[in-house]
Amino acid sequence: MVMGKAAVFVEPYHFEMTELPPAPVGPGGIRVKVTSGGICGSDLHFWRGEIEPILTGKQGPVILGHEMAGVVDTLGPDVSTDSMGRPLKEGDRVVFTYFFPCRRCYNCLRGELNHCPVRFRFRASIEEFPYCNGGFADYYYLFPGHFVFKVPEELPDSAAAAVNCAASQVVYGLQIAGVRMGDSVVIQGAGGLGINAAAAAKEMGAGRVIAIDGVSSRLELARQCGADETIDIREYETPESRVERVKALTEGRGADVVMEVVGYPQVLPEGIEMTRRGGAYVEIGNIWPDSNVTLDVSKVLWGQVRIIPATHYDPYILPVTLDFLARTKDKYPLTKVMSHSFPLERIGEAFEQAEWAGKGDEASITRAFVTP
Ligand SMILES: [Zn+2]
Ligand SMILES: [Zn+2]
Numbered sequence: 001m002v003m004g005k006a007a008v009f010v011e012p013y014h015f016e017m018t019e020l021p022p023a024p025v026g027p028g029g030i031r032v033k034v035t036s037g038g039i040c041g042s043d044l045h046f047w048r049g050e051i052e053p054i055l056t057g058k059q060g061p062v063i064l065g066h067e068m069a070g071v072v073d074t075l076g077p078d079v080s081t082d083s084m085g086r087p088l089k090e091g092d093r094v095v096f097t098y099f100f101p102c103r104r105c106y107n108c109l110r111g112e113l114n115h116c117p118v119r120f121r122f123r124a125s126i127e128e129f130p131y132c133n134g135g136f137a138d139y140y141y142l143f144p145g146h147f148v149f150k151v152p153e154e155l156p157d158s159a160a161a162a163v164n165c166a167a168s169q170v171v172y173g174l175q176i177a178g179v180r181m182g183d184s185v186v187i188q189g190a191g192g193l194g195i196n197a198a199a200a201a202k203e204m205g206a207g208r209v210i211a212i213d214g215v216s217s218r219l220e221l222a223r224q225c226g227a228d229e230t231i232d233i234r235e236y237e238t239p240e241s242r243v244e245r246v247k248a249l250t251e252g253r254g255a256d257v258v259m260e261v262v263g264y265p266q267v268l269p270e271g272i273e274m275t276r277r278g279g280a281y282v283e284i285g286n287i288w289p290d291s292n293v294t295l296d297v298s299k300v301l302w303g304q305v306r307i308i309p310a311t312h313y314d315p316y317i318l319p320v321t322l323d324f325l326a327r328t329k330d331k332y333p334l335t336k337v338m339s340h341s342f343p344l345e346r347i348g349e350a351f352e353q354a355e356w357a358g359k360g361d362e363a364s365i366t367r368a369f370v371t372p
Pocket of ligand 2 (some may be wrong): 101102103104105106107108116117118
């Protein structure tokens with residue numbers, strides 16, 4: 001059997017390269033050859049040891065990486081189309097949900113596929129099926145009933161790479177927040193998610209998009225990708241000054257929609273104060289346990305701020321996002337978000353470079369990715 005390469009996460013700050021068997025492809029399944037694996041903010045949380053990967057089966061070394069794209073390596077005997085009914089063959093470029101709703105639980109029954117409690121079953125111990133499996137490995141196995149979509153021809157690989165996490169996550173968040181034509185939208189954090197969010201909000205009809213960050217290159221990219229205004233936290237050093245700036249840019253009201261994609265809970269109180277009365281606050285970044293913060297709930301109540309959590313997305317968002325990226329590929333340089341590429345063997349270096357916390361302007365990377 002031809003083995004697949006995998007970078008196994010052994011402990012914080014430590015990967016080991018190994019070879020594992022690729023998953024055998026059963027009826028309904030698809031094995032994907034991974035072509036790019038993005039280092040998402042959540043991967044950095046695992047790497048720093050701030051959060052333990054959710055595993056099915058027994059604990060042990062695990063393969064991380066969920067933001068990925070690839071090509072069809074092997075189709076199950078009865079699979080001939082993608083989830084839109086388009087013909088699918090080996091070698092086709094595909095993106096897919098990296099999580100797998102079971103469709104046999106209370107949440108799935110209600111159509112809440114992104115709330116399915118067992119949607120993480122892809123992340124098993126490396127000794128168990130599907131073995132060589134993850135964004136930081138040669139292969140990824142799509143279980144029967146997977147959601148998979150062919151990548152439009154005009155979209156380059158670098159644009160497809162961030163579709164199934166960063167881009168789709170924020171498109172979904174903006175959709176459920178109900179962004180409407182003319183809305184003002186604040187994005188807290190201009191990393192991989194934030195820059196995609198700026199462009200997506202603009203395309204959804206937002207009147208004014210305001211991005212907040214503390215790294216010059218990210219703020220510059222945010223401006224190129226749809227942000228009308230940026231707030232540099234080195235210039236506006238206090239939460240009060242940032243709230244005041246957002247109010248000044250929104251005729252004193254605050255924004256219709258504020259989205260948190262920083263990944264640290266300290267930004268919530270100011271974000272809620274930046275939201276207009278009756279506006280929506282979309283929470284995406286604080287995925288790790290003990291993301292504690294003190295909130296003045298009276299401000300939420302009297303401001304009637306709708307706090308909207310968004311984890312994962314409805315699978316229909318994937319083709320919507322692919323179409324958005326294909327339509328706007330010459331308008332926004334979103335491919336620049338995937339700023340640095342490393343071969344899989346140099347994954348440790350890729351993580352060190354991707355680490356932005358505490359680096360200030362030296363954190364020039366918006367998104368690093370590995371190429372198995
Ligand atoms: Zn992610
Ligand atoms: Zn389910």
